Amino acid sequence: xxxxxxxxxxxxxxxxxxxxxxxxxxxxxxxxxxxxxxxxxxxxxxxxxxxxxxxxxxxxxxxxxxxxxxxxxxxxxxxxxxxxxxxxxxxxxxxxxxxxxxxxxxxxxxxxxxxxxxxxxxxxxxxxxxxxxxxxxxxxxxxxxxxxxxxxxxxxxxxxxxxxxxxxxxxxxxxxxxxxxxxxxxxxxxxxxxxxxxxxxxxxxxxxxxx
Amino acid sequence: xxxxxxxxxxxxxxxxxxxxxxxxxxxxxxxxxxxxxxxxxxxxxxxxxxxxxxxxxxxxxxxxxxxxxxxxxxxxxxxxxxxxxxxxxxxxxxxxxxxxxxxxxxxxxxxxxxxxxxxxxxxxxxxxxxxxxxxxxxxxxxxxxxxxxxxxxxxxxxxxxxxxxxxxxxxxxxxxxxxxxxxxxxxxxxxxxxxxxxxxxxxxxxxxxxxxxxxxxxxxxxxxxxxxxxxxxxxxxxxxxxxxxxxxxxxxxxxxxxx
Ligand SMILES: Nc1ncnc2c1ncn2[C@@H]1O[C@H](COP(=O)(O)OP(=O)(O)OP(=O)(O)O)[C@@H](O)[C@H]1O
Ligand SMILES: [Mg+2]
Numbered sequence: 001x002x003x004x005x006x007x008x009x010x011x012x013x014x015x016x017x018x019x020x021x022x023x024x025x026x027x028x029x030x031x032x033x034x035x036x037x038x039x040x041x042x043x044x045x046x047x048x049x050x051x052x053x054x055x056x057x058x059x060x061x062x063x064x065x066x067x068x069x070x071x072x073x074x075x076x077x078x079x080x081x082x083x084x085x086x087x088x089x090x091x092x093x094x095x096x097x098x099x100x101x102x103x104x105x106x107x108x109x110x111x112x113x114x115x116x117x118x119x120x121x122x123x124x125x126x127x128x129x130x131x132x133x134x135x136x137x138x139x140x141x142x143x144x145x146x147x148x149x150x151x152x153x154x155x156x157x158x159x160x161x162x163x164x165x166x167x168x169x170x171x172x173x174x175x176x177x178x179x180x181x182x183x184x185x186x187x188x189x190x191x192x193x194x195x196x197x198x199x200x201x202x203x204x205x206x207x208x209x210x211x
Numbered sequence: 212x213x214x215x216x217x218x219x220x221x222x223x224x225x226x227x228x229x230x231x232x233x234x235x236x237x238x239x240x241x242x243x244x245x246x247x248x249x250x251x252x253x254x255x256x257x258x259x260x261x262x263x264x265x266x267x268x269x270x271x272x273x274x275x276x277x278x279x280x281x282x283x284x285x286x287x288x289x290x291x292x293x294x295x296x297x298x299x300x301x302x303x304x305x306x307x308x309x310x311x312x313x314x315x316x317x318x319x320x321x322x323x324x325x326x327x328x329x330x331x332x333x334x335x336x337x338x339x340x341x342x343x344x345x346x347x348x349x350x351x352x353x354x355x356x357x358x359x360x361x362x363x364x365x366x367x368x369x370x371x372x373x374x375x376x377x378x379x380x381x382x383x384x385x386x387x388x389x390x391x392x393x394x395x396x397x398x399x400x401x402x403x404x405x406x407x408x409x410x411x412x413x414x415x416x417x418x419x420x421x422x423x424x425x426x427x428x429x430x431x432x433x434x435x436x437x438x439x440x441x442x443x444x445x446x447x448x449x450x451x452x453x454x455x456x457x458x459x460x461x462x463x464x465x466x467x468x469x470x
Pocket of ligand 2: 262
């Protein structure tokens with residue numbers, strides 16, 4: 001049976017796992033943005049928090065994903081369902097690039113522009129929403145893009161704890177020593193990563209301010 | 212508020228020092244009064260403290276000693292946002308918002324003040340006309356403008372909400388001499404019409420003589436003299452004399468060496 005045949009015969013299964021994968025990644029990235037963006041903004045206003053926050057997010061990234069899943073397993077509520085564990089872990093991984101790029105994007109705004117805004121009497125809020133965030137948006141999206149692409153890859157490991165996603169095929173393929181099954185998981189995952197990369201890259205380019 | 216009158220003091224420095232840290236003092240005991248409707252020029256070489264002096268007026272900086280009074284009230288007493296909205300600021304680097312069209316750049320403070328859109332558009336058109344820009348420029352982005360056009364937009368933006376005071380930090384710097392002269396002429400006619408209280412920073416004596424009612428000479432963070440343009444050219448102060456001599460040489464290159 002060729003790979004193409006496999007896909008045709010199992011298109012419902014492939015589709016389901018792909019959607020599951022997309023869901024794991026999508027929810028985690030949304031959560032990571034919801035947490036990381038305000039945190040990144042906070043760091044620009046409160047530089048003292050920079051080292052502990054970035055340091056913490058950095059350490060998160062160094063924990064191997066399987067180990068992180070294992071750490072989360074005994075936690076109440078979270079540990080009860082595999083998808084909760086997977087989403088938590090993916091969110092934690094996605095935080096660093098989002099926080100870092102939000103911080104870098106805002107602090108990278110031309111100081112003359114910020115000074116002009118402050119000098120003409122914009123409030124802190126107006127300065128943030130009308131000047132700093134719009135100008136940092138390209139860099140922030142670039143961070144989300146990195147987070148999303150990494151997430152698609154890491155999410156394949158979520159299958160190890162039964163959270164589903166395209167990793168299911170990969171792990172099953174490993175167990176059965178079937179390259180075909182491995183590819184049946186790996187190829188859609190790679191396509192997902194490319195898709196996320198392309199879409200966010202497009203948005204990023206459109207949002208980068210003209211020089 | 213102060214009562215009206217030609218010689219009202221609008222901005223006053225009272226023994227103002229500005230220190231970065233215990234070792235570095237950028238301004239020393241500055242005393243200075245700016246009167247209503249005048250154009251006070253701060254003249255001084257690079258690093259003499261001109262920009263620092265301006266930023267103390269709109270509270271981008273606060274004095275480490277002494278106080279700055281604006282309309283009779285210390286800048287620390289003012290709500291900084293209200294203070295800054297009464298003082299237009301043309302910063303040295305222009306600092307236009309690169310993600311906003313000219314129209315939005317100029318209209319940002321009026322928008323923040325809650326002006327309705329129609330009134331804002333009207334005001335932007337009026338201001339572009341005032342600084343000599345075509346109405347069609349309103350839709351452009353800063354990177355689509357020449358240096359001179361950007362500087363005009365910077366001036367228009369500072370004037371947008373009709374502030375009674377204006378701080379201009381080398382507003383015509385980095386321009387070719389012809390464009391510069393043109394902008395200086397336009398500034399003069401603008402000021403004749405608007406009668407704002409202006410503090411104008413430059414290191415170019417020719418420009419200072421052209422636009423100033425009075426010239427304050429800054430050197431290494433100290434105000435070393437305050438003159439009318441006529442007085443300046445005859446001032447006994449050695450630094451002022453140096454400026455004046457350099458100026459005369461530039462005006463009459465053939466006289467070089469005869470002095
Ligand atoms: N944030 C800062 N940190 C360190 N030094 C500073 C800072 N701001 C100003 N200075 C120093 O203070 C002095 C005065 O600076 P200021 O910007 O007021 O000069 P200026 O007269 O406007 O010069 P220029 O004509 O070059 O714009 C300079 O020696 C400058 O290096
Ligand atoms: Mg300066």
